[in-house]
Amino acid sequence: MSTAEETDGENTPWSEVTPEAARRLLVAAVEAFAERGYHATTTRDIAGRAGMSPAALYIHYKTKEELLHRISRIGHDRALLLLETAADGDGTAAERLAGAVRAFVRWHAERHTTARVVQYELEALSEEHRAEIVELRRKSDAAVRRIISEGVRTGEFDVPDVPGTTLAVLSLCIDVARWFNAQGSRTPDEVGTLYADLVLRMVGPRK
Amino acid sequence: MSTAEETDGENTPWSEVTPEAARRLLVAAVEAFAERGYHATTTRDIAGRAGMSPAALYIHYKTKEELLHRISRIGHDRALLLLETAADGDGTAAERLAGAVRAFVRWHAERHTTARVVQYELEALSEEHRAEIVELRRKSDAAVRRIISEGVRTGEFDVPDVPGTTLAVLSLCIDVARWFNAQGSRTPDEVGTLYADLVLRMVGPRK
């Protein structure tokens, strides 16, 4: 099930989750939520994967939903950082758009376990938590729109419907989390490159 | 919550579900599964929406999973029909690809309630049922690939990676079910037209 260095979430991420036991629980929850979905995952399953009793979970998290929120929050922060870094970097609009798509797609493929939870379990969040997350997603949308708008302004891009195309670009990248399979034939890098090319075609006249 | 003629599943579909009570239950299940997800939906909720007692469900369906399977099967049949009709129609490859995308996207937007269940609840199916559904999805992929391959053959399209682009096109369309909102500003028709244009840009040099 593991190709030496992956599985997701091992090499650095989740380093912000500080008591080590809390991190083990969170990583276990990511795996379980990604495999079966939030509602089909039991607290006993999460605790078991982390090698603890069910009660241990409630020392570090108030509820099962808080676990999901922590995962979702960290994942959205990471995704937003990727997009804003690309949007506010330098280079032409085309270069920045390609960079944003490549980074965003690569993240969704490499960390597809995490990304699946982040992108497809929003409705399991409480009202307040969901509102907080939706705000982060609005910012992600704004970052991509910023690049596309500027490309249109400078004449690099030919995009009749900027909000619609922004939505489509993000949607295309996000859906990678759904279909990407680590056992499949494509590496995250290959998918990122393919998608960057496809998106550039979507926004512009032949370069 | 309803804009006169929509909600989804009222004007004709589900006509193949024959005892009228069974159809009412199935429509209720589609709504509930789409709102909360399969695992978060209770049989009591489904029966309640259909105006029946929980026990009534088991007269028409053996299990809750059978309900999901019936929904998934009918939805996949419909989606496959749309794609194959477009793929095997006449016209240039570009015309057929645009037609396929427009029809497929429009279905995902108009019937986004159904489509959400069809596209995002696969892993809740039993092993055998999932295998049956996966086969239908393979055929959908083949239909789109057929159009793109032919466009490449005739020189209409410039596509370096046919399987990858096929995957991206389908992925883009499918994800409409996730974000489309009937209260939003775009009609299913507008999204279909926008997406058909974007996909044509993805596959080729300006026509």
Add this chain to the structure above:
DNA sequence: GCGTCCCCTAAGCGCTTGCTCAGGTTCGCG
């Protein structure tokens, strides 16, 4: 009128769920 069939419900069974709580173990520190 009577029996048969179909469709449905009230009640509830056995089990699992999210979560709690009293208590035990391990540790650093005086």
Add this chain to the structure above:
DNA sequence: CGCGAACCTGAGCAAGCGCTTAGGGGACGC
């Protein structure tokens, strides 16, 4: 050695789950 803090467990509670069962009630043929 004693003491408190940090962390974890075994046992279990109340609630809700999917599903079953016994039986009611209306429509129909005879």
